[in-house]
Every structure is written in structure tokens, then in C-alpha cells.
Amino acid sequence: MHGNRFYTLTASCPDQVGIIARVTGFIAEHKGWILESSFHADDLDGRYFMRIEVKADSLPFQLAEFRRRFQAVADELKMDWRINDSAVKKRVVVLVSKQEHCLYDLLARWQSRELDIEIACVISNHDSFKGFVEWHGIPFHHVPVTPDNKAAAYAEVQRLFEEVHGDTMVLARYMQILSPQLCAAYPGRILNIHHSFLPSFVGAKPYHQAYTRGVKLIGATCHYVTEALDQGPIIEQDVIRIDHSDSVDDMVRYGKDIEKTVLARGLRYHLEDRVLVHGNKTVVFR
Amino acid sequence: MHGNRFYTLTASCPDQVGIIARVTGFIAEHKGWILESSFHADDLDGRYFMRIEVKADSLPFQLAEFRRRFQAVADELKMDWRINDSAVKKRVVVLVSKQEHCLYDLLARWQSRELDIEIACVISNHDSFKGFVEWHGIPFHHVPVTPDNKAAAYAEVQRLFEEVHGDTMVLARYMQILSPQLCAAYPGRILNIHHSFLPSFVGAKPYHQAYTRGVKLIGATCHYVTEALDQGPIIEQDVIRIDHSDSVDDMVRYGKDIEKTVLARGLRYHLEDRVLVHGNKTVVFR
Amino acid sequence: MHGNRFYTLTASCPDQVGIIARVTGFIAEHKGWILESSFHADDLDGRYFMRIEVKADSLPFQLAEFRRRFQAVADELKMDWRINDSAVKKRVVVLVSKQEHCLYDLLARWQSRELDIEIACVISNHDSFKGFVEWHGIPFHHVPVTPDNKAAAYAEVQRLFEEVHGDTMVLARYMQILSPQLCAAYPGRILNIHHSFLPSFVGAKPYHQAYTRGVKLIGATCHYVTEALDQGPIIEQDVIRIDHSDSVDDMVRYGKDIEKTVLARGLRYHLEDRVLVHGNKTVVFR
Amino acid sequence: MHGNRFYTLTASCPDQVGIIARVTGFIAEHKGWILESSFHADDLDGRYFMRIEVKADSLPFQLAEFRRRFQAVADELKMDWRINDSAVKKRVVVLVSKQEHCLYDLLARWQSRELDIEIACVISNHDSFKGFVEWHGIPFHHVPVTPDNKAAAYAEVQRLFEEVHGDTMVLARYMQILSPQLCAAYPGRILNIHHSFLPSFVGAKPYHQAYTRGVKLIGATCHYVTEALDQGPIIEQDVIRIDHSDSVDDMVRYGKDIEKTVLARGLRYHLEDRVLVHGNKTVVFR
CATH class of the missing domain: 3.40.50.170 (Formyl transferase, N-terminal domain)
Structure with a gap:
């Protein structure tokens, strides 16, 4: 738990080499500061799961732009994904x-x-x-x-x-x-x-x-x-x-x-x- | 837990032979129905502890009379004791x-x-x-x-x-x-x-x-x-x-x-x- | 837990007024020292359960004699009961x-x-x-x-x-x-x-x-x-x-x-x- | 837990943007298959911790070569690190x-x-x-x-x-x-x-x-x-x-x-x- 505004990316996709590198590479490229990250591979059916919190003000764009740009990564990895803003109350x-x-x-x-x-x-x-x-x-x-x-x-x-x-x-x-x-x-x-x-x-x-x-x-x-x-x-x-x-x-x-x-x-x-x-x-x- | 009105007797006294018999004997003599009872002997310093719930309407008298009559037993056993009525809210x-x-x-x-x-x-x-x-x-x-x-x-x-x-x-x-x-x-x-x-x-x-x-x-x-x-x-x-x-x-x-x-x-x-x-x-x- | 040799009486019987008094009265009458005792009333079907540890050397007789004498109490209360000696290893x-x-x-x-x-x-x-x-x-x-x-x-x-x-x-x-x-x-x-x-x-x-x-x-x-x-x-x-x-x-x-x-x-x-x-x-x- | 032979990389370093990307990028570059990975940022003193299991036979080289090549990454990130082989019993x-x-x-x-x-x-x-x-x-x-x-x-x-x-x-x-x-x-x-x-x-x-x-x-x-x-x-x-x-x-x-x-x-x-x-x-x- 921390006091920062952050975006939470959650995703799952078929397991393969390089998933974390691809996703965190995209974030790093835009200077995104990762606050918390978790990954899980389900061995039985070869599916990969992740959750990443990125500090909102470390990124040079808003959530809409994140969504637009990240779509290419997600498509490439055949991801089900969503991203939420901690400042928007459920x-x-x-x-x-x-x-x-x-x-x-x-x-x-x-x-x-x-x-x-x-x-x-x-x-x-x-x-x-x-x-x-x-x-x-x-x-x-x-x-x-x-x-x-x-x-x-x-x-x-x-x-x-x-x-x-x-x-x-x-x-x-x-x-x-x-x-x-x-x-x-x-x-x-x-x-x-x-x-x-x-x-x-x-x-x-x-x-x-x-x-x-x-x-x-x-x-x-x-x-x-x-x-x-x-x-x-x-x-x-x-x-x-x-x-x-x-x-x-x-x-x-x-x-x-x-x-x-x-x-x-x-x-x-x-x-x-x-x-x-x-x-x-x-x-x-x- | 049960729905009955009851009296709760709690007591401690120096340990000796016959404490439970003396106390439960007194209750039985007056047809008191024991709902729950717990006893503990502290071996190190020889003190005895008890807690007994008696169904209120099984006794032929009220709490005041219980207190008056039980005092003799308590004195005999050198007891610290108290009795409370479940119908009196704390x-x-x-x-x-x-x-x-x-x-x-x-x-x-x-x-x-x-x-x-x-x-x-x-x-x-x-x-x-x-x-x-x-x-x-x-x-x-x-x-x-x-x-x-x-x-x-x-x-x-x-x-x-x-x-x-x-x-x-x-x-x-x-x-x-x-x-x-x-x-x-x-x-x-x-x-x-x-x-x-x-x-x-x-x-x-x-x-x-x-x-x-x-x-x-x-x-x-x-x-x-x-x-x-x-x-x-x-x-x-x-x-x-x-x-x-x-x-x-x-x-x-x-x-x-x-x-x-x-x-x-x-x-x-x-x-x-x-x-x-x-x-x-x-x-x-x- | 304690270091004494003791007898463990376990019993169940139909619930009624005076069970504890009757059983512990029998033990007290023979100067039996109760080390630990537990009682439980099952409200739903009116059955009563107990377990009592009596210090072996506080009693003036052996287990066989305890069994013989206690049978009268047990019969009176319609008990299923047994008593074991801590010195006899299972x-x-x-x-x-x-x-x-x-x-x-x-x-x-x-x-x-x-x-x-x-x-x-x-x-x-x-x-x-x-x-x-x-x-x-x-x-x-x-x-x-x-x-x-x-x-x-x-x-x-x-x-x-x-x-x-x-x-x-x-x-x-x-x-x-x-x-x-x-x-x-x-x-x-x-x-x-x-x-x-x-x-x-x-x-x-x-x-x-x-x-x-x-x-x-x-x-x-x-x-x-x-x-x-x-x-x-x-x-x-x-x-x-x-x-x-x-x-x-x-x-x-x-x-x-x-x-x-x-x-x-x-x-x-x-x-x-x-x-x-x-x-x-x-x-x-x- | 899984049956594969794997290398376990553990490391800590000063926190900064891009650590996960840099480390997992290195692994992905060599087709390393990540079995399990955990990351933790200590907010108070800005230190970053990680543990990554890589499937041994997914890499094109042995542990010694991994160590040699990874040193550049570790130096860049000012890491304390070690890597162990699950096949070598402690x-x-x-x-x-x-x-x-x-x-x-x-x-x-x-x-x-x-x-x-x-x-x-x-x-x-x-x-x-x-x-x-x-x-x-x-x-x-x-x-x-x-x-x-x-x-x-x-x-x-x-x-x-x-x-x-x-x-x-x-x-x-x-x-x-x-x-x-x-x-x-x-x-x-x-x-x-x-x-x-x-x-x-x-x-x-x-x-x-x-x-x-x-x-x-x-x-x-x-x-x-x-x-x-x-x-x-x-x-x-x-x-x-x-x-x-x-x-x-x-x-x-x-x-x-x-x-x-x-x-x-x-x-x-x-x-x-x-x-x-x-x-x-x-x-x-x-």
C-alpha cells in the first residue's frame, strides 16, 4: 500500500518466452515506474497471468493513450487485459x-x-x-x-x-x-x-x-x-x-x-x- | 449458548478434596439444573477455580436467597465468589x-x-x-x-x-x-x-x-x-x-x-x- | 498435564438434576483428589458427558475396587462408563x-x-x-x-x-x-x-x-x-x-x-x- | 513447484525505472523461459528485490556463461546478486x-x-x-x-x-x-x-x-x-x-x-x- 496515484494493469495470455520483458519493456520505454508487480504461470494449461501497478505521473501520457499504445503489445501476445486508474473510485x-x-x-x-x-x-x-x-x-x-x-x-x-x-x-x-x-x-x-x-x-x-x-x-x-x-x-x-x-x-x-x-x-x-x-x-x- | 435464564456462579478458593461435590451438592439439594460447568486447578499455587451456570427456574428461590444460603458453603471453602443473573443486562x-x-x-x-x-x-x-x-x-x-x-x-x-x-x-x-x-x-x-x-x-x-x-x-x-x-x-x-x-x-x-x-x-x-x-x-x- | 498417576473416569448418561454432585460426591466420600474435570450437556438429546481425573494415591483402594463400588452410582444414573489407569500404557x-x-x-x-x-x-x-x-x-x-x-x-x-x-x-x-x-x-x-x-x-x-x-x-x-x-x-x-x-x-x-x-x-x-x-x-x- | 531443472536468480539493487525490463529483457534475448518470478520494492529506502526461476534447458548456455554475460547487467544496475542451479544439492x-x-x-x-x-x-x-x-x-x-x-x-x-x-x-x-x-x-x-x-x-x-x-x-x-x-x-x-x-x-x-x-x-x-x-x-x- 502506498499513497501514489497509479494505474493497475491486469492481463492473461498464452504462456511463451519473453512476456514479462515485452510488457515491462513497453512500460520502461515510457519511463513508467513500476510500484508492484506479480506474475503467475499456470503450468497445466499454459496460461500466463500478471498484475502491474504503474505510478501515474511517471508516464508521459494519460490512460486513454496508454490503452491505445499498449494495444499493439496486447495483440501480439493475444492478451485479455484491462487497466484501471486508482483515482477513479469503484x-x-x-x-x-x-x-x-x-x-x-x-x-x-x-x-x-x-x-x-x-x-x-x-x-x-x-x-x-x-x-x-x-x-x-x-x-x-x-x-x-x-x-x-x-x-x-x-x-x-x-x-x-x-x-x-x-x-x-x-x-x-x-x-x-x-x-x-x-x-x-x-x-x-x-x-x-x-x-x-x-x-x-x-x-x-x-x-x-x-x-x-x-x-x-x-x-x-x-x-x-x-x-x-x-x-x-x-x-x-x-x-x-x-x-x-x-x-x-x-x-x-x-x-x-x-x-x-x-x-x-x-x-x-x-x-x-x-x-x-x-x-x-x-x-x-x- | 442456550435460551434459558440462568445464574452464573464464579468462584475461586484454596484447593482441597471435595470442592466440586460440596458446591454441586448444594445446588442439587435445591434441584438446581446445571447447564454448564467448568473447573480448573492451578497446581503451582494450589488454587481452585470454577464457573457454573444454573437454570434460574429450576431453583425454588431467587438470587438473594441463593446468596444468603450459599454463603455458608463459601465460608467453609474460603471462597471468593459472585453470582450473576443472565436477565440483568450489564x-x-x-x-x-x-x-x-x-x-x-x-x-x-x-x-x-x-x-x-x-x-x-x-x-x-x-x-x-x-x-x-x-x-x-x-x-x-x-x-x-x-x-x-x-x-x-x-x-x-x-x-x-x-x-x-x-x-x-x-x-x-x-x-x-x-x-x-x-x-x-x-x-x-x-x-x-x-x-x-x-x-x-x-x-x-x-x-x-x-x-x-x-x-x-x-x-x-x-x-x-x-x-x-x-x-x-x-x-x-x-x-x-x-x-x-x-x-x-x-x-x-x-x-x-x-x-x-x-x-x-x-x-x-x-x-x-x-x-x-x-x-x-x-x-x-x- | 501433571506428573501424578491418576485414574480417568469417562461417562455419559441421560441428563438430570444432580449428576455432578452424585459422581463427585462418591469421589469426595473416599477422599479422591480431582485433578481435572470436564462436563458437557448435549441440549438437543438430553445426554450428559463427563471426564474426571482422580489422583490414584488419594483413594484408599485400587481400580478394581473403584469399579466395584462405583457400579451402584453408574446403575442409578444409567451410565455408559469406563475408568483407566494412567500407569497402564495403551x-x-x-x-x-x-x-x-x-x-x-x-x-x-x-x-x-x-x-x-x-x-x-x-x-x-x-x-x-x-x-x-x-x-x-x-x-x-x-x-x-x-x-x-x-x-x-x-x-x-x-x-x-x-x-x-x-x-x-x-x-x-x-x-x-x-x-x-x-x-x-x-x-x-x-x-x-x-x-x-x-x-x-x-x-x-x-x-x-x-x-x-x-x-x-x-x-x-x-x-x-x-x-x-x-x-x-x-x-x-x-x-x-x-x-x-x-x-x-x-x-x-x-x-x-x-x-x-x-x-x-x-x-x-x-x-x-x-x-x-x-x-x-x-x-x-x- | 515443478519438475524442471532451473536456475534461480536472486538480486537486489537501488530502485529505478526499468529494472524488470532490463533483467527479463536479458533473459528473453537468450530465449530463457521464466518459470516463476517475484519482485518487491522497499519504498522506505528505495531498494529493489527480485527472484527469478529460469528453465535451465531453455538457455543456450550453462550457468558459468550466464554469470559472465549477466555481470554487465548487474554492474549497470549496481546489483548484489547470485544464481543457483536446482540440480546442485545444497x-x-x-x-x-x-x-x-x-x-x-x-x-x-x-x-x-x-x-x-x-x-x-x-x-x-x-x-x-x-x-x-x-x-x-x-x-x-x-x-x-x-x-x-x-x-x-x-x-x-x-x-x-x-x-x-x-x-x-x-x-x-x-x-x-x-x-x-x-x-x-x-x-x-x-x-x-x-x-x-x-x-x-x-x-x-x-x-x-x-x-x-x-x-x-x-x-x-x-x-x-x-x-x-x-x-x-x-x-x-x-x-x-x-x-x-x-x-x-x-x-x-x-x-x-x-x-x-x-x-x-x-x-x-x-x-x-x-x-x-x-x-x-x-x-x-x-
Whole structure:
């Protein structure tokens, strides 16, 4: 972490000799100062991944010109790539239901600028947090979800997300299953926190499942949402120790502490362009 | 954890044959239903510790009568003891400065009734959180502390704590050193969260100290406040992994996550009468 | 941990008022000195569990007489119970295949008397460790297992276990699936270490499964062997962090470190009578 | 981890524009295939660190020629650098006293080729492990250390280390303090495992110190040995949870599990040229 404005280049391409030299050569040629850089070769399928932070004011041009000039390098290497400006805040839409732990946690991080983002709005299927969210000066939308109105409800969520030009949607213990359409509309842009150590205990009531199986640790998983429930690429996970004396209620309580921490870490990695999706897995350049 | 109203008996006494039998015999005689019980013998100095939860409605009398009758047992065993009623909420006074992570975290836990307490008031040497705290319906007191007014400021803190009949004072990243008088007034009732893995990095700027020493994990410590700075009995600790790429600012950020978690755990143990102070150490019946 | 000879009473019974008083009253009546005691009530099915260490020389009689006299208490409370003498070393039979990490680890703990047991013999389907085991003065038996001789091979394993009067069988990365007959013959006496965080990745090649799913932590599980593969009661688990740069071979290597630690912890709990099986779960009084 | 023979280049130099481009450009120019690469900029003092693995058979020349040609690049960038061949096994000398856990652990890792090294010899101030070590085909030297013979004893240790052309000396719970001369002779080449979470509990009997202070976690630290006792650059650390019921003997037992794991991890990082010393700190490219 450093105080400079910087551009973050993330890219993947087929592995071959000379990739780093080609990319960093381009940057050096323009006197670009590299603040941080990470590289990874996936041996099994021969794909190469990278993330590079370049100090913005070390370059003689703006981002648009960087994009234009770098395209030739990218074409040559058959790259999937993007570059972001640290000065442009990401616009995040948070979806919640009735549990407060993740919401309070995210707002505290936003308030202290630890998460240097815009929270474009909060959407909930309940109105419990309307006052709390609005007190922070953040728009709140109550979009009830019933067995009968799901299609309309998710269409409304999507409309709101588009309206505020959302970059990332965060399901902060949003206890509803998004429609396949919504999932498909934003691949790699919707993050969920699941309250188990996936792939164990998919679906509903994972703490009950954990209690029944008698596991000695419980976990939480931050992953990208895909159409397959709890099957998306995993970004971050953690666990906490329990024992025979812990009831399901105790697990729920312990679990909250890792849910909010794992969500916050996963979200930070995502927002800092540290996560590259690779099939159903992720490369996370911490 | 369970839903019943219960009494929590905590006690320590010189170790001898028959302590558990004597105490649980008394409870059984009155048909008391034991929900949870923990015992510990300190071999080195021959002292015995216990914590017993008795279901309130299983007993034929109220707490006052329990106290009156149990005194004979306690005298016989030379016990230090206390008994608390789960239906009587503890009154907690929270002291903060300018960092929000512990405050938001405690309020979220209070809001969701995970911490089933009264937050009697919040006191701060800054007024940053006045609006936020009052929005929650909790009184907020701004008590500035300057090099010149320390005695008066801590007298005011003590007056407020007395006025609201506080049980426990929580220093939730309160960046001031309490006066020896205040520390001495409430032994075992003031909890602090220190942002290092004590006894390493006592005093100011522990993350800078950690950075300079090049440690690979950083920690946080919840302890009772005594007159000796950062020397009080430790209730709970935890650590988080860092590496060479983490700056002091990164450590501060990582540290917040363990500070709030360790404080919340330590506070919970304290409020549930799970902590028995023993010299400068603690017995924590989790 | 302490240096005294002691008896360990473990018991479970239907929950009711007065259990602790009845049991500890019996012990106190005979001047029994309790060194350590743990109790647990399972609220869901109303069963009560306990483990008590009594200093051997504080009692006026031997174990046989304790058993005779205590039977009346046990009958009254409808107890399942047992009592063991710390001076009688448990006889452990270790089964291995070709991986050394768990075997070396167990032998180092045995050598240093950290595990104060008799290793009655080591059985393997390979002869790789014959010299190493025998160098330690421990009998080694090579019992090859082929697709065709399984019944005979497991009959031989059982014969050897009986012959040496084994108390506990430890599958220390024994890469064979025991026969249902053998599993059924020793319920709660055969421990296995599985190289995943169960219930994730049951069966063969769990690290490959973990790699494919892209999890961010891998684990190991020590459990009692039952006829259902990897489904027995879990005694202990732990995890270790990995990331995208770790190949399956790296996972295998990291995994060894938790496998041997988790197995050693689980085995210690078992040998110290800290594990009470309850349906398909365990109560572990650490 | 991968199966290829490779060269590992590690280097540090003053930070400036174009370092990665210059170094990877040189490699690419000779068609060198980069398997793994890590870079780190230390912002505070403007120094740059790197570690690059190049597939050996992708280059048109041997290591000697690489060294000759690369020197021009290194001079230009004012680099401290070295390059090693994965096919040349490091020669490790292990020093032990009377505790077996680290020794058994290292030998198991060596036996399974998880640590692909030569153990050139084992040196001990006791002869307890002579038979065990020699059974593995490794030379064992008994070099007693008494208050009176320290200078001679450490001279003998140094002579043996030189005689076997040792690369790295590992103090695997060697309970003696090396002479300043010996420490100074091999900077960054002698690894120690200290049984505390440094900087807490320097010196003798750290578990007693931890017990007295009442900490809730204990740790172990792998560090390079320097003349200042327990003050050298830290390579790796870890901790394990304890509680009030754990005696000093319990801590010693728990501690062994992290000592051996932390030592093995630190040693692996060192042997794979993942550790770059930077003042009294380390950069560890895991």
C-alpha cells in the first residue's frame, strides 16, 4: 500500500518466452515506474497471468493513450487485459437482508476510507436498515422479494444497478438466490459471502449441516456468483475453531466474524484488481 | 449458548478434596439444573477455580436467597465468589477516540443482540462519532483530554461512569492513557484492546515497532487495565500473517480486523463471567 | 498435564438434576483428589458427558475396587462408563504404506515419551520401513494387500492386532480401505487421518479435488473408522492456507504437515480418554 | 513447484525505472523461459528485490556463461546478486542437542526427498542420536561443549562444517549459544529455531516466561543467527493457542509442533533462495 496515484494493469495470455520483458519493456520505454508487480504461470494449461501497478505521473501520457499504445503489445501476445486508474473510485452496490454484521463492517471500512469506494446504493428485501444506511448519506432501496415477484424484483435490482452505473454488486448476507439472468449479466462482478467452507455445506443452513456432521472448524467463502448455486470461483476463505459445546446458535455467532472478514478481504482483492478469473478458479495476487 | 435464564456462579478458593461435590451438592439439594460447568486447578499455587451456570427456574428461590444460603458453603471453602443473573443486562461504557472499527463492530453486535448488554453511554475525547452514536439512541459525551486537563478529564469520565451505574468500561481504541486513580478505581472492570501481541511492542506505535523488527505475524491483545501500561492480565489475543510487502499502513489495516475481533471476544468472556483474574493472569472458561 | 498417576473416569448418561454432585460426591466420600474435570450437556438429546481425573494415591483402594463400588452410582444414573489407569500404557498398532511423515512423527513422539504408549507393532502393505521400525526395537509385519487377497490380508491384520493385545489401531496414511468386518470389530478404536477437510473431498485424491475446485485452504481430518468410507466421527481437524501458485504436489507437501499434526493431536485425545463418541459425532474434552 | 531443472536468480539493487525490463529483457534475448518470478520494492529506502526461476534447458548456455554475460547487467544496475542451479544439492549441516522432534522431522523430509538436500553431517554436544543418524547413512560427530572448552568446541564445529563444504548450518534445537566468531563467519547461512514468538521472550526458558506472563498464544521463530542473541533477521514465525489449563510442560509439548514446522518452512525458503536479507529484516518470496 502506498499513497501514489497509479494505474493497475491486469492481463492473461498464452504462456511463451519473453512476456514479462515485452510488457515491462513497453512500460520502461515510457519511463513508467513500476510500484508492484506479480506474475503467475499456470503450468497445466499454459496460461500466463500478471498484475502491474504503474505510478501515474511517471508516464508521459494519460490512460486513454496508454490503452491505445499498449494495444499493439496486447495483440501480439493475444492478451485479455484491462487497466484501471486508482483515482477513479469503484461504484459498489450492496445487497442485504436482515443481518447487520457485514453491512456495519463494510460501512465502517468505507467511512474510514479503508475501502476507498463509492457505495452507490444499498438494496434490501427488507426495510430494516433504511434509516441506518440513509444516515450515512447512502441511498437505500427496498425491493421486496416474494415467491411470486422474483422476476420483477431482480429486474428492479438490475435496473437500479444500471441506473447508478454500478461496477460491483456485493451480496452481504443477502438471503435470496439471484435469478440466472442477473447472474449471467455480470460475470466476475457479483461477490457473495457463503457461510461455509465450500465445497462443504452448499445451499441452505450450512451451520446446521456442520453441526450435524460434527466438524471441528467452520468456515466462510467469498466467491463470484454464477448461475450454479455456491459453485462460482472462490476468491477467499477462512475458518474458525469450534467444539462439541458449541450449538448451532454459537456457530452462527462465530461464523459472523469470519463472514465479514472474508467478505471484506475478498472485496478488497476484487476492487484492487488482484483477482483474475481462470475457468472456475481464481488467481489472487495479494 | 442456550435460551434459558440462568445464574452464573464464579468462584475461586484454596484447593482441597471435595470442592466440586460440596458446591454441586448444594445446588442439587435445591434441584438446581446445571447447564454448564467448568473447573480448573492451578497446581503451582494450589488454587481452585470454577464457573457454573444454573437454570434460574429450576431453583425454588431467587438470587438473594441463593446468596444468603450459599454463603455458608463459601465460608467453609474460603471462597471468593459472585453470582450473576443472565436477565440483568450489564451496563457498559465505551471510550473511543477517532478510529471507528471497534465502535462500529460493538454497535453491530449490540444492535443484533449478539451482545445482550446496555451501552450506557459512549465517551470520547473527540466529537467525531456524536451523530453516529446518538442515531443509535445511545448518549454521547465529549470529554476532551489535553496535556493540561488530564486530572479533570478523567474525573469527569469517572463521574459519568458512576452516574450511569456502569459495570464495565471498554477502551475501544481510546488513544489516551487513563490516570492511575481511574485504573485503580475499577480493577478487573476496565478492558483495553492493545494493537500488538503483548508482551511485544508495549506502548506507542506498536505497528511501527513490528515493522522495524521484521516480524511475520502481528497481533492484538485484550487485557484488563492496571496502573502499569499494557501490563495488565491478558484475556484474549490473536495474530494475523503479514509479509515483507506490507507497509506500516497495511499493518494498521490488517490489525484493525484482529483488534475488533479480539476485543469482542474478550468483552464477551468478561460479560459472561468467564474470566477469573488470578494474580496477573486470567482463567478464561470458554 | 501433571506428573501424578491418576485414574480417568469417562461417562455419559441421560441428563438430570444432580449428576455432578452424585459422581463427585462418591469421589469426595473416599477422599479422591480431582485433578481435572470436564462436563458437557448435549441440549438437543438430553445426554450428559463427563471426564474426571482422580489422583490414584488419594483413594484408599485400587481400580478394581473403584469399579466395584462405583457400579451402584453408574446403575442409578444409567451410565455408559469406563475408568483407566494412567500407569497402564495403551498398546497401539500402527498401519502404514509408503509415506514416512506420520510414521517418523509418531516414532519421535514415542521416543521422547511425549506419547507414553507401547507401539506393539507396525504393520505395512510394503516393506519399505522394516529396517527403520526395527531399528527402534519395534516389531514390523509386512502384510501385502492385493486385489485378490484382501479378506486374508485383513484377517491377518486382525490376528496380529489381537495377538499383541492392541488397544488402538492407527492408520498413519495407510492407503488401503479396511474391510467392513475389521471396521466393525473395533468401533471407536481405529483412527484414520484423511487428507482433506471432511466432509469435502471424500475418497481418493483429495488434493486433486481441492486443486480442481480452487479452494484457498486445504485440510486434514482425524476420525474414527467406520464401515462408511470417510464418514466416521471426527476427532480433530485443521487447515493450512494455499494459493493459486500451489500445484497439487505443493498441496501434498503442505498437507503432510497438517496430517501428522492432526493425527498426533487426535491420537493423544483418544489415548488420554478425552474423546467420547456420541452418535456420529465426538465430545472432545481437551 | 515443478519438475524442471532451473536456475534461480536472486538480486537486489537501488530502485529505478526499468529494472524488470532490463533483467527479463536479458533473459528473453537468450530465449530463457521464466518459470516463476517475484519482485518487491522497499519504498522506505528505495531498494529493489527480485527472484527469478529460469528453465535451465531453455538457455543456450550453462550457468558459468550466464554469470559472465549477466555481470554487465548487474554492474549497470549496481546489483548484489547470485544464481543457483536446482540440480546442485545444497549441503546442510544439522546441529542438535537432546530433543528429537526437529531432527526426526528434518530426516523424514530428507528421506522422502521433500527436502532435496545433502545432509553432510549431524553434529551434537551429546551422543544420544549417534545410532539414529548413522542408521540413515549420515555421518555423526559428537562435539561436547563445556563451560571450559567453548572456543575449541566451536572451532571444531567450524572445521567440520568447512571439511564437508557445508552451505547451511541448521540449529535444530541446539541448546548452545554459538561463539561470536562462528556467527560472524557465516552471515545469512546459519538458521536457528527459537521457541518463542520473537521479540517476546528472548533467551532462556521462553515457555516459562510465557507462562508467567499469561499469554494466550505461544510461538516459534526461525531466524538467521547473528552475534546478538535472538536478534537476527526473522525468516518465519507461527503461533499456537494455549489456555489457562496448560502447564509449562504442555507448552513445551505444543511448542514442539510449531518449532519443527516453522524450522522446516524457514529452511525450505532459505534453500530455495527465497530469502533475501535486508538489514535486520528479510524479504521472503514464497
